[in-house]
Amino acid sequence: MQPQLRILSSELVPQIIDEAFQLLVNPGIKVQLKEARTSLADAGARVEEEREVVQIPEEVARKALETVPHEFFLYNQDGEPSVHYGGDTVHFDPGSSGVNVLDAETMQHRPAITHDLIKVIKTADSLWQYDAQSTALVCSEIPKEIGDLYRLYLVLLFSKKPVITGAFSTKNTSVMIDMLAIFAGGRDALVQKPTAVFDVCPSPPLIWSQFGSQSLIDLARAGIPAQIVSMPLAGVAAPVTLLGSVVQHTAECISGMTIHQLAKPGSPIVWGGAPAIMDMRHGTTPMGAVETAMIDAAYAQVGKTFGFPTHSYMCASDAKVVDYQAGMESSTTAMIGALAGINMISGAGMLDFLACMSTEKLLIDAEAIGMAKRMLKGMQVHTDPLAADMYEGINFKGEFLKLRLTRQLFKEEQYLPSAVIDRGSIRTWQQMGATDTFTRAKTQLQDLLNTYQPPDLPLEQVAELQKLVSGLAKEAGMDQLPEF
Amino acid sequence: MTEQMYSAMAQSIIDGESEEAEKLAKQSIELGIDPLDAINQGFVLGVDHVGNLFSRGDAYLPELVMAGEAMKAAVNVLETEMTKQGTERKMLGSIVLGTIEGDIHDIGKTLVGTMLSVGGFKVFDLGVDVPILTLVEKARTETADIIAVSALLTTTMVKQRDVIEALDDIGLRSAIKVMVGGAPVTRDWAEEIGADGYSEDAVGAVAVAKELLVAKGL
Known part of the structure; x- marks a missing residue:
């Protein structure tokens, strides 16, 4: 189950929507493009052309919203x-x-x-x-x-x-x-x-x-x-x-x-x-x-x-x-x-x-x-029972590391952070230069940029893109695009 | 009695109560109080108080803006009376204000306008996206002391320099001071383009404008 935050009560949501529909009528929406005002008017909205204000009745808006893809x-x-x-x-x-x-x-x-x-x-x-x-x-x-x-x-x-x-x-x-x-x-x-x-x-x-x-x-x-x-x-x-x-x-x-x-x-x-x-x-x-x-x-x-x-x-x-x-x-x-x-x-x-x-x-x-x-x-159910079977052979010792299940599931259960997050001991931290997060990020960024592989793009399409953009750059007053 | 009146006036500004301020302004006229005294010994003290609190971080923008609105309401009544009496409030100076062309950010500029106007300046607020020539031309025709120009974008900020150059071109650079402001604007930038004044916030802008007038010998 994906944990969820639903910050509005179930009563507030319809009230918000209802008031929003009221705003669409009073004071209305200022739509500064003539073509948009015309199309809204054709759909049944009232347009005050001089003030560029459009009053959109709820049914007009709702009808339009019906066609919005949900995914x-x-x-x-x-x-x-x-x-x-x-x-x-x-x-x-x-x-x-x-x-x-x-x-x-x-x-x-x-x-x-x-x-x-x-x-x-x-x-x-x-x-x-x-x-x-x-x-x-x-x-x-x-x-x-x-x-x-x-x-x-x-x-x-x-x-x-x-x-x-x-x-x-x-x-x-x-x-x-x-x-x-x-x-x-x-x-x-x-x-x-x-x-x-x-x-x-x-x-x-x-x-x-x-x-x-x-x-x-x-x-x-x-x-x-x-x-x-x-x-x-x-x-x-x-x-x-x-x-x-x-x-x-x-x-x-x-x-x-x-x-x-x-x-x-x-x-x-x-x-x-x-x-x-x-x-x-x-x-x-x-x-x-x-x-x-x-x-x-x-x-x-x-x-x-x-x-x-x-x-x-x-x-x-x-x-x-x-x-x-x-x-x-x-x-x-x-x-x-x-x-x-x-x-x-x-x-x-x-x-x-x-x-x-x-x-x-x-x-x-x-x-x-x-x-x-x-x-x-979320909290995932990997085993049934949740715990009991994992005590077999444990005999009151902290030896869960030896369980096959531990090895199987730890990556599922834990997000394994990169070295930017410090979870080492104080000694390790000191040996590694006693760095803060930002310093570690600088180092890691260098590694990342050094190992970055450019995508394998079709050369023909890259050439077409470069032609298009360099043409526009010339029009804008740039002799040539930056080299990189 | 008059003292009580003055302190009620100041309080109405501190509370940001436009209606109360307007009512007190009308009462003061009925009582025969000189409108100038009502402004300078009553209402202005409220504005100063809120301004000081804001500078210290103890008052917030809504309080500052509402104080400005209340001040405008009171001054509006009192200036009408002064016109009737054939007198005039002597303004500190006049300022042409606007957000630079290509930039439609309104909030900070308008706040500066309110503060300057309650601070005793005559303000011509030309709005947003104002062409440089419009700013300069207005300043010339109104014989303004200062042009104050706002920019909220690094891309439009560069045009603040053009205002100064435009004044140079028409030979008015020495007569008209230029103040710059806006989120990306820094003191360094102001110095780099040769602007005369810069302030981090609206309250500071009033002090800067006053200093510029002193520098002009006014």
Whole structure:
């Protein structure tokens, strides 16, 4: 039995959904794209064209929601299903769109460059705890116009894992789908076996911008999975109450899914988000706050009530270095997300309110994720009786190590952490240099990068990808793509 | 009696009670209290108090914002009265404020605007995603003392430099001071681009703006 956290009572869930449907009518949803307003109006919504406000009656939204797939898979570049969006399956991927990295040599936060992103991709590729890649960093030396697709380009070259990504412009959404299609064997094949999910963000409170609406429509039509990242900011851009923010999240997701399904019924879409409370002293948005994780767990439960695939932003910290706060916030929220049964949990590796990625932290977070995944396996019944038979021949001695069963089952029962986690004696620890977690992570990261094997990609397709991206890079003013 | 009135005024700001502040402002007019005295000896003391608490970490953003809203409500009533009387509240200076083009982050910028305005500045808040030329042009036509420009993204922060260059281009760099702020902005950055002022938070921004006026010799 998979242990579960269900943070909302069975009375609260219908109340949240009911209030969200009421929000869709009053005050309504601001939809800033004409095409989306028109399609909502055609479906029976009332549109105040001048204010760009749409009132979506419950029956209109419910009808659209009926066609949302309750599960789908993401495939790796070998065509194998490796991520299951649906049910209570839990996956993790690194945080995305960081602009800085924590440089482990200088311990400074500095703008990310190509080399840093490649390191992150290789690390996530090598660790089994990460089921998917993200387009983790915005490379500062790359022109903004191609910043989004350039990230995907690097992921495709260095990993076969599926990818959680997103575009910065409507034009680039299409280019990025083409890039994925090169390896999938065309756009149709990509729709059959999608290798990526695209994040799409509403703007709190209750706004679908032109770009957001357009992305929903384009992704639906293309048949490529979309992932709504609704970000109620409790107390500033959303009600201060956690439940109030969950209601807003529900309304933003339902309205987004309605726009999406009206464009093409049956296209895959995920009930996701990156909400946060507002720190009322500093005006910041703590991702490591327990209340942030509570909103996540609650909205996931609401999404599950509808039967939708879910996503959230957890396993991140607001600390600036990889210290106790970083560990506490990342592992606590990772565990809450896992127990909430969230299908894709993004955020590992991140510090400083998602602005900064630390590859060393990504490696340490993998241990927190390993433990969370162990937790999800729950208390397993391996033997019947549970214990009695194992006392045969024991004769009051601590000799269970000699039992065949012990040898058979210890790997099933225990998550075996990497050397990043110190479980040695004090003597061993001293002999090994009396290191802390971060220092051990630095060493292990070096080993990992040294043994990393690049994926065996078909050269023809790599050449096609490089041609496409270098052409766009030239248009953006880059003579040539960085060498690596 | 008047003393009690002043302390009630300050308290209404500390409590963030806009309606109470507005009521007290009206009462003070009926009682014949000079509107300027009501502001400077009553309400402003409340703002200062909350500001000090916030700087020490003993007050939080909702308290700061509500104090600002209450102050605005009171000042609104009192300024209307001053206009009737043919007098005017002397503002410390005028500031053109906005979030830089390409950036739609509103919260911090608006908070700074509230604090500057309750702190005695005339504030022209141009909103978010404001083109550099719009900022500069507004500052020129209003003969503003300061341009305060916010950026929440490292990608948009770089344009803060353009504001300074634009002022240079039209020969107003010495006349108009530039303050920068926003999450990625640091003192080093402010110095690097040649900005005149930088503050870590909204309360600090008021002090910085006051210093800039002193530097201008006002």
